[in-house]
Amino acid sequence: MMLTAIGVELSKVFSKWRTYIGFIALGLLIPVVVVAMGVEGMKYFDFATANLQQMFSFSGNLMNGYTMSYVLLGSLYVHVPFLVTLVAGDILAGEATAGTYRLMLTRPISRFTMVTSKFIAVLIHTNVLVLFLAGLSLGLGVIVLGPGEVIVIRESITIIATDDALWRFALGYGFAALAMTTVASIAFFFSSLVENGIGPIMTTMAIIIVLTIIAAIDVPMFDYIRPFFFTSHMIGWKDFFNQPVAWSSALTSAAVLLVHIVACYVGALFVIQRKDILT
Amino acid sequence: MEPIIELRGLRKHYGSFVAVDGLDLTVQPGDVYGFLGPNGAGKSTTIRMMLSLIRPTAGSISLFGKPLTTHRSEILQRVGAIVERPDFYNYLSARKNLELLGRLSHADVSEKNIMRVLDIVGLEARAGSKVKTFSHGMKQRLGIAQALLHDPDLIVLDEPTTGLDPHGMVDVRNIIVSLARDHQKTILLSSHILPEVELTATRMVIINRGKAIVEGSVQDLLNSGRLKVTVETPEVQRAEQLLRESDFAPYVQSTGEGAIILSLLRGDVHLVTKFLIDHSVHVEGVIPVRSLEEYFINITQEAA
Numbered sequence: 001m002m003l004t005a006i007g008v009e010l011s012k013v014f015s016k017w018r019t020y021i022g023f024i025a026l027g028l029l030i031p032v033v034v035v036a037m038g039v040e041g042m043k044y045f046d047f048a049t050a051n052l053q054q055m056f057s058f059s060g061n062l063m064n065g066y067t068m069s070y071v072l073l074g075s076l077y078v079h080v081p082f083l084v085t086l087v088a089g090d091i092l093a094g095e096a097t098a099g100t101y102r103l104m105l106t107r108p109i110s111r112f113t114m115v116t117s118k119f120i121a122v123l124i125h126t127n128v129l130v131l132f133l134a135g136l137s138l139g140l141g142v143i144v145l146g147p148g149e150v151i152v153i154r155e156s157i158t159i160i161a162t163d164d165a166l167w168r169f170a171l172g173y174g175f176a177a178l179a180m181t182t183v184a185s186i187a188f189f190f191s192s193l194v195e196n197g198i199g200p201i202m203t204t205m206a207i208i209i210v211l212t213i214i215a216a217i218d219v220p221m222f223d224y225i226r227p228f229f230f231t232s233h234m235i236g237w238k239d240f241f242n243q244p245v246a247w248s249s250a251l252t253s254a255a256v257l258l259v260h261i262v263a264c265y266v267g268a269l270f271v272i273q274r275k276d277i278l279t
Numbered sequence: 280m281e282p283i284i285e286l287r288g289l290r291k292h293y294g295s296f297v298a299v300d301g302l303d304l305t306v307q308p309g310d311v312y313g314f315l316g317p318n319g320a321g322k323s324t325t326i327r328m329m330l331s332l333i334r335p336t337a338g339s340i341s342l343f344g345k346p347l348t349t350h351r352s353e354i355l356q357r358v359g360a361i362v363e364r365p366d367f368y369n370y371l372s373a374r375k376n377l378e379l380l381g382r383l384s385h386a387d388v389s390e391k392n393i394m395r396v397l398d399i400v401g402l403e404a405r406a407g408s409k410v411k412t413f414s415h416g417m418k419q420r421l422g423i424a425q426a427l428l429h430d431p432d433l434i435v436l437d438e439p440t441t442g443l444d445p446h447g448m449v450d451v452r453n454i455i456v457s458l459a460r461d462h463q464k465t466i467l468l469s470s471h472i473l474p475e476v477e478l479t480a481t482r483m484v485i486i487n488r489g490k491a492i493v494e495g496s497v498q499d500l501l502n503s504g505r506l507k508v509t510v511e512t513p514e515v516q517r518a519e520q521l522l523r524e525s526d527f528a529p530y531v532q533s534t535g536e537g538a539i540i541l542s543l544l545r546g547d548v549h550l551v552t553k554f555l556i557d558h559s560v561h562v563e564g565v566i567p568v569r570s571l572e573e574y575f576i577n578i579t580q581e582a583a
Contacts, residue, residue, distance in 0.1 A: 008379045015371055099366030103425070106330045106360045107383040108352035277332035 005109055005117035013087060013121050022083030022129045030072065030136045034144050037068045041145070044071075064148025065141030066165045070241065072137045073176060077234060078212065080176075081183040083129060085204045088122045088187035090197030092268065097196055101277045115269045119188060126184040127177045134173040150241065158243045168240045175237035175254065182230055182257045183208065185264035192268035195279055230260050281344040283308050283433050283465045284329065289338035291324050291489075298324040300489035301338070306467060306482075311459045313476035313483030313497065314469040317579055321489035322469045323363055326437050329467075330360055342433065356385065359426030360435040365418035369411035373402060373421055376410060377428055386429035396424040399454065416447040423454060434458060437469045448475070455479045473575055487579045507532070508548055510539045510555065511564040518560045527551055 013019050037044065041063030092115075095101045104114055150160040150168070160168060183204060190200035211231040214222055226232050236253030239246035284306035291299040299321040306312045316322045327333040329340055331351055340347040342354045367376045374393055381388040397403045400420035410418065419439060426434055436455065440448040456479055458464040470476050476483055477497060484494040493500060512518050519534050522541070530547075532540045543551060548565060555562050 004382050008382055011375075011379055012368060012371075015368075015375070017370075098368070099364055100368060102332060102362045102366065103380055104383065105332055106355060106358070106362065107380065108355040108385065109383050110352065274334075276334060277327065 001109065002113055002117060005113050006120050009091075009117045009121035010124065013091070013125055016087075018086050018090070019125060021086055022080075023132055025083060026080075026129070026133050026136060030133070030140060033072055034065075034068060034137075034140050037063050037071075037141075038144050041068065062148070062151060063145060065138065065143070065145040066148055066150045066160075066162070066169070068141040068145055069134075069137040069169065070150050070152065070172075072141075073133075073172065073237065076133065077176065077179065077237075078208070080129070080133065080180060081208055082201075082205055084126050084180050084184045085187040085201045087125045088184035089191050089200030089204060091118045091122055091188065092191040092272070093194050093197045093200055094191075096194070096279045099279050101279060105277055111273050112269065115192075115265075115272050119185075119265050119268070122184050122188055123181055126180050130173060130177040130180050133176075134169070138169060152241045154238075158241065160241060160243065168245070171240040171245075171250075172237040175240065175250065178254055178257050178261075179234040179237065182234065182260045182264075185261040186230075189264040189268045189271075192271040192275075230257060233257055280308060282306060282341075283310070283343060284312075284467065285339075285341040285344075286325070286329070287339045287341075289325065289328060289340065290336045291321075291328060291333065292336045297489055299328070299335075302486065302489065302491055304484055304491065304494070306465060308465055309459070309463060310482050311455065311466045311468060311480045313480030314467055314486070315473070315476055315483055315575060316471065316486040318471060320486045322471075322486065323437055324489075325486075326360075326362060326435055326467070326469055330358070330362065330435065331355070332362070356429070357432045358435060359429065359431035359433070360437070361419075361422040361426055361439055362435075362437045364441075365415075365422035367410040367418060367421060367425075370409065372407050372409055373397065373413070373424075374406040376421070377425055380425050381428045384429040388428075392428070396427045397421075399427060400424045401450065415442040416444060419443055419447070419451070423451065427458075431464070433465045433467070435467045435469075438471070439468070440470070440472060440475055448472075452479055485575060485579065492579065506543055506545050506548065506567050508541050508543050508551070509564075509566045510541065510551070510562060511537055511566065512539070512555070512560055512562050513537060514560050515539060518555055521555065521558050521560065522551070525554060527554065 044063070095104065105111065147162050147165075149162055150165050152158040152160065186207065187200045187204040190203050191197065194200060208231055211229045215226050215229055215232055233253035233256045236250050236257075239250035239253070282305045284304065286302055286304040289299055289302040290297070302321070302325060314322055314325070324333060328335045329342070329347070331347060343357060345354060347354055368379070371379070374397075377393045377396065378388045381393070386392070394403055394406065397406050400423050402417060402420055402424065405413070405417065410421065413421065419442065423436075423439065426436070439455070440451045443451060452475060455466060455468065459466055468476060468480060480497050482494075482496050483500065485492045510518065515534055515537060519531065519539055522528060522531050522539065527541070530541045530543050532542050534540070541551060548567070552562060552565050
């Protein structure tokens, strides 16, 4: 029954045009960024390394497909959550809005099966979206800009060899998928509480924005609470681009995100199990 | 014979508001069971509890002789339902809606079966149209189609003709009668449209404020109690005077042009007719105006 329910949920999810907003947005954005980087990428690189140019000399294919994909991943992690919540925030609340809980739950399908199948559909949508982002940015980046060393510019510069890049991207995008799944799970939980799909989307985004702002303010008091924010752990994908990989930090962040995912799923299950269907 | 539906002491509270108050109800196989009550009487709440959409505060629900709490999936496999408004996935076609819902009911979702139920409700020509293009009446028909798709033994119809035009109402009534007569389905028909129940149901219960007021066969209930009768005569004044001076005086309700209205026991109708004829009153007609509507209003007013 679970497989049937998952199939039904996927059919519904992928029959809605809103599901494709994320794919369309990334499909338009990434080629534009790739072309822009191809044309003016060195200006971006010069700006980012302005303080170092007096001491070091950089040469080679600096703005290559891998570096571009790294930059893109870093800049999109604030925006991709919105695309993810479009589906996750609506998947339960949308049934309440449309009055179709009645159709589903008068069938021989348990509430556990319904919630779980919807959650799995959300996971699939989220992960396919991240996979699409990875495939398009890496694929298009390498085709247009060519492969090369990943230039990681943070407090210091780390240069990752071309041969050493792909497995790091695999893990980095895998972690990004986990982070986006966390966002989707939060939206999913809020979706179980309300009867309108807009609320969970707005609430999830508001939480991400507020926590990100608090985390960015350099006040000592926030140092104590910052590690408890899931947003602080969403950037754990960067650990895979350290030299060597910061495994401990990455695994801790992954564990924190997993706890959030499980808690949100169990929370939604609890809410729906007890819910009287009045819409 | 094992009842198809058996509710015992069913109760639902929302805080201090009592929506259903100790309802008992039994539906036998083959019944077209009218579930009547004014708006807010607790009909939909009861149906939602029967279909496990709402948790009862107290009481028990058994369908097909099995408790709903422990045999939910097994029971719902044998139930088709429309609960209030006919809401669907508007972005999908009628065919796709039925296919997805049918898969959740382990129904035969072949093109042939889907077209069979769409044909029953007269929607076969619109199978490929998105539901968002459907009128309310078409959605109501599609609601019946989804309830029939998995060939259930019990069909629960909650206000199935609400919002339909007269043609649509007749069509739905005919479908209900046909399902009971030709397909031996047991039907629970909730409605506040009384002629609908009068024309289709074999048994009925009237509930008000969450309680059953009266239960029995439609004919027995209509034949019990007082009956409103219009006696048509060109001699209204003389006939009224005779009746008011007789033992029938308490039963005279009103007089109008060419008619006197009396409230009588069914067995007294012929006595009044004979009394008037014996007094040489020209009686042109004796017409019972008692209907379910009249009965319903009386019984719910008495209960209030």
